[in-house]
Every structure is written in C-alpha cells, then in structure tokens.
Amino acid sequence: MDEKPEIYLDNGATTKVDVRVVEAMIPYFLKYYGNASSLHHKGAEARNALNDARQVIADRINADNDEIVFTSGGSESDNLAIRGTSHALKDKGNHIITTTIEHPAVLETYKQLGKEGFEVTVLNVDNDGMLDLDKLRSAIKDNTVLVSIMHANNEVGVVQDLEKIGEICAEKNIVFHSDCVQSLCKVPINVKQMNLSLAAFASHKLHGPKGVGALFVKRGTKLYRQIYGGSHELGLRAGTENIPGIVGFATAVSLWTDDDVERITSLRDKLMTGLLEINDTELNGSRESRLCNNVNISFNFIEGEGILLHLDKNGICASTGSACSSQSLDPSHVLLAINIPHSKAHGAIRFTLSRETKEEEVDYVLKVMPNIVNELRGLSPIKNNEDLAEAEKMKFDDHH
Ligand SMILES: Cc1ncc(COP(=O)(O)O)c(C=O)c1O
Incomplete structure (x- = not known):
C-alpha cells in the first residue's frame, strides 16, 4: 500500500457509485432521455425504464409495483410519509409517536408537526439503542395515528425488530412508517411480514446516485401529497421523474x-x-x-x-x-x-x-x-x- x-x-x-451503476445510467442521459409522461416513443422508453426500476425496488421488499413512489431521497420520503399521513388522518386523531434516535429527517418533521398542533411522543430507547416494545404498547392511545421507528440507526447501527413493532401497530390499527434508509440491501426487508404501511429509502447509501430515493406506500394508505403539480408517481409526488437516477438506484439495489x-x-x-x-x-x-x-x-x-x-x-x-x-x-x-x-x-x-x-x-x-x-x-x-x-x-x- x-x-x-x-x-x-x-x-x-x-x-461511491458503483461503476456498473454509472454504466447503466449513461444511456438514459444520452439516448433514452424522454419524459416518462410523453405519448411518443421516447416517452415510452422512459416509461418502460421507470416501470422496470419500480419492479426491482418492489421485489426487494416484497411489495407490489404500484406501491413504490420515487422521490429525491431519504429526507423527502420521510417527510412525505410523516406529514402526508398525519395530515390525512387528522380527523381520526392527532397523536404521533417516534423515538429519540431518529435521523433529523424524521425528528425535525415531528417537531414541525408539533408546532402545527399534533401531539408528539418521542420514546426513549435502552442503553443498547433498542426500543422497549412494552413502552411502545403503553404509549399508544385512542387518538394515535402514526408510529415512525427507524430500521437501522445511521450513527450506532442498531437494528430494531420491525416485525414485532409492526405486530403491535397492526393490532392497534395504526399506520407504521419506518426510515429504512440505512438498512435497504443490508438487512432483509419484507413489508408484508413487518406490517409496514410506509418505508423510506435512499439510493446513495448503497452505491447508487445521490438525489434519488423511494417511499413504499401500502395500497390503501391514506396519504396527502407534499409537492403539488402533475399527476406523476401515483399522484403522490409531482415532478418529471429523474429516469437516469431511478435506473441507477434500481441497478444499485439489484447488485447487492x-x-x-x-x-x-x-x-x-x-x-x-x-x-x-x-x-x-x-x-x-x-x-x-x-x-x-x-x-x-x-x-x-x-x-x-x-x-x-x-x-x-x-x-x-x-x-x-x-x-x-x-x-x-x-x-x-x-x-x-x-x-x-x-x-x-x-x-x-x-x-x-x-x-x-x-x-x-x-x-x-x-x-x-x-x-x-x-x-x-x-x-x-x-x-x-x-x-x-x-x-x-x-x-x-x-x-x-
Ligand atoms: C437514517 C437516515 N434517514 C434519512 C436520511 C436522509 O437521506 P437523504 O440524504 O437521501 O435525504 C439519512 C441520510 O443520512 C439517513 O441516514
């Protein structure tokens, strides 16, 4: 050395972006550069790539193709999940739960919702960083509408038991979101087994490009869009899709x-x-x-x-x-x-x-x-x- x-x-x-990811992206800058919403053949090329990429992400987490919304990354996915459900479920209740060890993309979003009138509970974890499930169970109230607990912590790497947390949320019929930005491809994720309603991902943590991510949205989950405009991404996220980035993200996932x-x-x-x-x-x-x-x-x-x-x-x-x-x-x-x-x-x-x-x-x-x-x-x-x-x-x- x-x-x-x-x-x-x-x-x-x-x-670092994997060179195979870069190679997979290049044609989508230079040849297949169409807008996925366009009706001509260049639009169809982009649309096909978008659809294939969606399937790769869906397969990785045992979701369906129409349950994946592409975003600009982990922060946007967390914001869409947390703000989107809290506001959509306001008539049902205004209590939302998270933990002290979340990434600022979650903690700051909760803080803002607190200012907007939501009742926020931030649960402590133990000295190993693990959440006590009984603590979660007893924090849930009649007006609780959302639980957001990260899968793997970005600083100390602690991995929470999402299956057990999901069981509790399912029992109480509460929307369960998890920030899975650090865990995708490193820890198995099965959204059905984990009873997840929402899960956030980012491409740049797994040798994919920056500025692209995804949110898993279980079919039937009530969610308000955060970016208004066209009807892209199941009507949940307006904006022309970043096809090269999305292709890069899917390639990065498929390489693990x-x-x-x-x-x-x-x-x-x-x-x-x-x-x-x-x-x-x-x-x-x-x-x-x-x-x-x-x-x-x-x-x-x-x-x-x-x-x-x-x-x-x-x-x-x-x-x-x-x-x-x-x-x-x-x-x-x-x-x-x-x-x-x-x-x-x-x-x-x-x-x-x-x-x-x-x-x-x-x-x-x-x-x-x-x-x-x-x-x-x-x-x-x-x-x-x-x-x-x-x-x-x-x-x-x-x-x-
Ligand atoms: C756990 C976790 N959540 C969210 C984010 C934010 O992701 P992004 O940088 O793609 O917005 C990060 C990135 O550091 C993270 O580690």
Whole structure:
C-alpha cells in the first residue's frame, strides 16, 4: 500500500457509485432521455425504464409495483410519509409517536408537526439503542395515528425488530412508517411480514446516485401529497421523474447479494474487535442487533475531532457523528439518547464500511489507530478515569 492510501470508511454518510451503476445510467442521459409522461416513443422508453426500476425496488421488499413512489431521497420520503399521513388522518386523531434516535429527517418533521398542533411522543430507547416494545404498547392511545421507528440507526447501527413493532401497530390499527434508509440491501426487508404501511429509502447509501430515493406506500394508505403539480408517481409526488437516477438506484439495489453482506460483516467484526483491543475503548450501540457495516467506538479521554484529523492525515475518512450534525460541536443526540456520558460521546468515532472495503484497508486502520490514540492521550491532561472524575468535579465546582 502507498505511503498515504485513500481509505473511505464514511459510507453511512454516502457511498461511491458503483461503476456498473454509472454504466447503466449513461444511456438514459444520452439516448433514452424522454419524459416518462410523453405519448411518443421516447416517452415510452422512459416509461418502460421507470416501470422496470419500480419492479426491482418492489421485489426487494416484497411489495407490489404500484406501491413504490420515487422521490429525491431519504429526507423527502420521510417527510412525505410523516406529514402526508398525519395530515390525512387528522380527523381520526392527532397523536404521533417516534423515538429519540431518529435521523433529523424524521425528528425535525415531528417537531414541525408539533408546532402545527399534533401531539408528539418521542420514546426513549435502552442503553443498547433498542426500543422497549412494552413502552411502545403503553404509549399508544385512542387518538394515535402514526408510529415512525427507524430500521437501522445511521450513527450506532442498531437494528430494531420491525416485525414485532409492526405486530403491535397492526393490532392497534395504526399506520407504521419506518426510515429504512440505512438498512435497504443490508438487512432483509419484507413489508408484508413487518406490517409496514410506509418505508423510506435512499439510493446513495448503497452505491447508487445521490438525489434519488423511494417511499413504499401500502395500497390503501391514506396519504396527502407534499409537492403539488402533475399527476406523476401515483399522484403522490409531482415532478418529471429523474429516469437516469431511478435506473441507477434500481441497478444499485439489484447488485447487492447476501455474500456482500456476509463479507462486510466479517470485516466489520475484524475492525471492531481490533479497535476494542485498544485500552479504554467502548462500543456504542448493540453488538448483536447491528448493521453489517457500522462500527461506533468511544476512545475515552480524547476528542473525536482530533482523532478524525489524524485519521484524515493518514488518508482515512471516518466521522464523529452523522454528517448532518458534524458541523456542530455538540455531542450526537443519538449517543446522548443511549446514555453515553458527554465525555465519552465526544470521543466517539463512526467507521462505516461498504461493498468496496478491502481487508488490507481494515488492517491499515488497525495499524495506525493505536498510535493516533497514544499520541492524543499523551497530549491530553486527562489520561484515566480518575483524571476525568477530577476534571468533571472541577467543572461542577466552577458552575456552583
Ligand atoms: C437514517 C437516515 N434517514 C434519512 C436520511 C436522509 O437521506 P437523504 O440524504 O437521501 O435525504 C439519512 C441520510 O443520512 C439517513 O441516514
């Protein structure tokens, strides 16, 4: 390997587009560039591609072709699902439920609905990041119309049991939405078995292009459109369809195999085990119910930003939290929600692997990481738990 390799382990933020995906997209820019709504043959070419792509996504999640709505990505799909059902079901009730560890695409949408008069319940999860099903059961009231619980968490990789959650929602006849942006192709999704009414997906997390996603909408689900205009996408999402993007998304989905997931899982385990051999490190999020490509570890007594800069100097891209919140120095809301203390949340690093991750890249990270940690700990005034307790006591005394 070169002096400074390029090792991309921030695939939870976004992925490199697979070259086969790019090749599949090119004809839809240059040859089959028609508008899928046009009546001539170029329109038909685009329409056929759109229909085939819809079928690929539908087959992957055991849905039907007319239950897939293409969107601009995960955020739009979450907004359409949550705002669309809440407003459509307002006459039935105005109570909506979610969890503390959702992506901002869900949490901020709930916050806005709170301002619009909806009653919002945000459920805590346990220290592993798992939702307590009894807690969900007892939060549901007569006026509850929507439960939105993510499948796999983008920061700590925790995977929720959607089948059990779906059972509860079905029992109570409540619409169940799940943000499946991180899980599609990495964790099996069967919308029927999981009793899902709505599920959000994004192409760019699985080696597809950015700016394209989908929402599964179970037939018969009452949903108000959020973008007004033409009658595209079952009348639920106006706008000329992004055919090259949609073809790219479907190609990316069709390329994923169980073997990919197995290989990524074994690399994840190697990275996780190796990093946890460094002193004073802790895994964040459940070890058992975890996304195949997520390693999130707190390196105690040092700051994540410092680690990130040193990793970057060595050619390694990782992250301290979700890309959306990494501009802020506040600890991640997900780590705080799973009761990681501020001091440890600040030292958390997320490595997210992909289908392109190689074993030698994992070995390289395992080689450089102990040196980075030693160097930063050498500079830190806090070197152990006693120092940390003393520093926290001083901070407390200063405030009182
Ligand atoms: C869990 C989750 N939901 C939603 C989103 C938003 O998706 P997009 O960037 O396609 O809008 C992301 C992306 O970071 C995510 O990880």
